[in-house]
Amino acid sequence: MFTRILPAFAAGLLAASPVAADTDIAFALDWRFEGPSAPYFLAIDNGHFEAEGLSVEITAGQGSLDAIPKVASGAFPLGFADINSLVRFLDQNPGAPVTAVMMVYDSPPFSIVGRVSQGISGIGDLEGSVLGAPPPDGAWAQFPILAEVNGIDVSTITIEPVGFPTREPMLAEGNVDAVTGFNFSSYLSLARLGVPEEDITTILFADHGVELYGNAIIVNTDFAAENPEIVTGFLTAVARGWSDAIADPLAAAAAVIERNPAGDQELEGRRLELAIEANVLTDYVRENGMGQIDADRMDRAIEQLRLTYEFTSEPDAALYFTDAYLPDAELRMIAPE
Known part of the structure; x- marks a missing residue:
């Protein structure tokens, strides 16, 4: 209520x-x-x-x-x-x-959720990708730290501002290669849209040197x-x-x-x-x-x-x-x- x-x-x-x-x-x-x-x-x-x-x-x-x-x-x-x-x-x-x-x-839920079929199998694949990010998203707010700690060249990434309601649908439709979000939200929302789980990659910030x-x-x-x-x-x-x-x-x-x-x-x-x-x-x-x-x-x-x-x-x-x-x-x- x-x-x-x-x-x-x-x-x-x-x-x-x-x-x-x-x-x-x-x-x-x-x-x-x-x-x-x-x-x-x-x-x-x-x-x-x-x-x-x-x-x-x-x-x-x-x-x-x-x-x-x-x-x-x-x-x-x-x-x-x-x-x-x-x-x-x-x-x-x-x-x-x-x-x-x-x-x-x-352990923070900040993550990048991507699709293997869109070329995202791990953190090294983010360069050159299209990343969907809702401006108020907590994971997006901390993404620059993930990039800095891991030496990711953010200038090679196309950032696509998205709304929370359209984030996973855009990824499911292939309009973006990955999205920022919480590990327990974006992953399951994507699966519910029919994306096979073996096609989903979850990159947890905490697994890649982020101590927040x-x-x-x-x-x-x-x-x-x-x-x-x-x-x-x-x-x-x-x-x-x-x-x-x-x-x-x-x-x-x-x-x-x-x-x-x-x-x-x-x-x-x-x-x-x-x-x-x-x-x-x-x-x-x-x-x-x-x-x-x-x-x-x-x-x-x-x-x-x-x-x-x-x-x-x-x-x-x-x-x-x-x-x-x-x-x-x-x-x-x-x-x-």
Whole structure:
């Protein structure tokens, strides 16, 4: 169910008192209601938010950057967004009240999805190709880093701006050779359009020297400062929702189809599985639980961002992520026993 909140309601959220029963929270997703959003719906359906005294409504988004201004403006207290885009947003909007509080995609889903029949079998085939890229796409935003780290001559690539709805159809029709996107979205969308899976190549940025993190739960810092228990309760419920989804991805996808009846449960279950395997349940998360980041890796990620982005002020990792609201590690363990 798509929801909108009024400015007055948003202002009320920012002034809310600490956790009480039935505290209303609006949560802004990055994208449509698809498999990887199932854990948040499970946190509703399985009573995890309710157990934390929260009543949560979830709104679909329009891309990895979409939730950042929504949360920074106070329109939503919490959202889900690409942390690398958040770094740039905060550099361009110093002092904006938004930061990340729980890493979800420990390995970023940024990828190039191409077709073997169009000459794309690996990263070395990108030069001389036609690459479809939606301007708001998180993978496209980080593509220059992939190119820099791997010595790709971008001047040889024809960049074709595409919309999200036309991205995979254009690739299926052979109008582009590859597209930027998330590994769990573009691959399955392409297969659903009838492209044989053996004709699909997925080039994960993380497999080619890119050390960036992916999407995280973000929070309006004014709201968090006044309501720390609410934020921690929210993150606790999210971790439990992910644990439920990992236990049975196909069943978890039913929670998505309930909100998106036009979807396909088997397809969304597989999409969720791909996200779990490649992006969420990494070795680091198995050992440390969901949500935390490695400080040294974050420093390296910031240095990679410097390769293609000129900061207006010296970057500071403390501005982009805080673990102050994370629940204890045992509550964030999402790996199966």
